[in-house]
Structures are given as C-alpha cells and as structure tokens.
Amino acid sequence: MNQNHYDVVICGAGIAGLTLARKLKQKIPNLAIAILDRLTRPLPEVTLKVGEATTELGAYYLTEVLELEEYLENRHLRKLGLRLFFGDTNGDFQNRPEAGVSKFLPPYAYSIDRDIFENDLRQLRDFQEINASKIYCKP
Numbered sequence: 001m002n003q004n005h006y007d008v009v010i011c012g013a014g015i016a017g018l019t020l021a022r023k024l025k026q027k028i029p030n031l032a033i034a035i036l037d038r039l040t041r042p043l044p045e046v047t048l049k050v051g052e053a054t055t056e057l058g059a060y061y062l063t064e065v066l067e068l069e070e071y072l073e074n075r076h077l078r079k080l081g082l083r084l085f086f087g088d089t090n091g092d093f094q095n096r097p098e099a100g101v102s103k104f105l106p107p108y109a110y111s112i113d114r115d116i117f118e119n120d121l122r123q124l125r126d127f128q129e130i131n132a133s134k135i136y137c138k139p
C-alpha cells in the first residue's frame, strides 16, 4: 500500500469506522484505506469501552454481511435476545421475574467485548492506521 496516497480516509477507529473499512474492502479489495484516530492502539483488553449487546439485526450485519459469524462464535458470547425483568427493583436481581426465551434461537444475537472486537478487526489489515493525536479530525 502506498502510504502517501489513500482512496478513502475514515475518521475514528471505533466500531463504525472499522466495520466500514471491512465492508469497503469486501466490495473493492484494492482500495487503499486509512483510519485516523486520536487513541493509541491496540486498546488494552480491559473495559475501556462499554460492552455491546447486539440486536438480531446488528448481529445479522456482522455475521452475514461482514462474514464474521465464525469469528463471533469463537470469540464472543451468544445472547438470549431481549429480556424483560419485573418485580421489586430493590430486591435481589436473580430473584426477579423474567420474561424471555430460554434457549438460543436463530438469528443469534451476541454480547461483544468491544476492546477485543476492535483489536481483532484491526488484525484483519483492511486499512492503514494513523494516530491522529496531533491531527484535528473535524467532525
């Protein structure tokens, strides 16, 4: 990849920027992509970012469109869809009545560890990373 020329520059190496890079590379494999971010990567594998509970629709995008099903199955947790909890909010959580399915039903949703997910997407090498701590990415 010519490091002085990029066809696409994405500002922000969060889940949106990283998945956009993957999607663009799927469509146009020769595309030279740079992602600018002010954070130094890789992220430490601690909860710097909140966990991500996908909806089934979001999971469909990740598994089918971005072709990450095998990866998600191996590295993240399946989730039992939308769950509703009733009863006394001051009582013990595990004792509260709960409504939801009791077995995993396709299409699966996932609980994703964001730090691991974003670090792993970086390993796919769909793009060149540029630390933008000294560059101002104007929103």
Ligand SMILES: Cc1cc2nc3c(=O)[nH]c(=O)nc-3n(C[C@H](O)[C@H](O)[C@H](O)COP(=O)(O)OP(=O)(O)OC[C@H]3O[C@@H](n4cnc5c(N)ncnc54)[C@H](O)[C@@H]3O)c2cc1C
Pocket: 011, 012, 013, 014, 015, 016, 017, 036, 037, 038, 039, 050, 051, 052, 053, 054, 055, 058, 132, 135, 136, 137, 138, 139
């Ligand atoms: C408490 C909480 C719980 C949530 N739970 C869920 C959930 O369960 N399920 C769900 O789907 N969503 C959830 N969300 C929402 C979800 O986290 C966001 O929608 C998602 O992180 C947005 O991704 P993003 O890539 O757009 O932004 P981010 O992940 O914030 O990434 C943006 C990146 O851009 C970089 N950046 C920003 N500005 C600049 C700049 N000027 N120059 C250079 N780099 C820059 C940042 O460093 C960062 O790396 C939750 C959010 C919060 C706060």
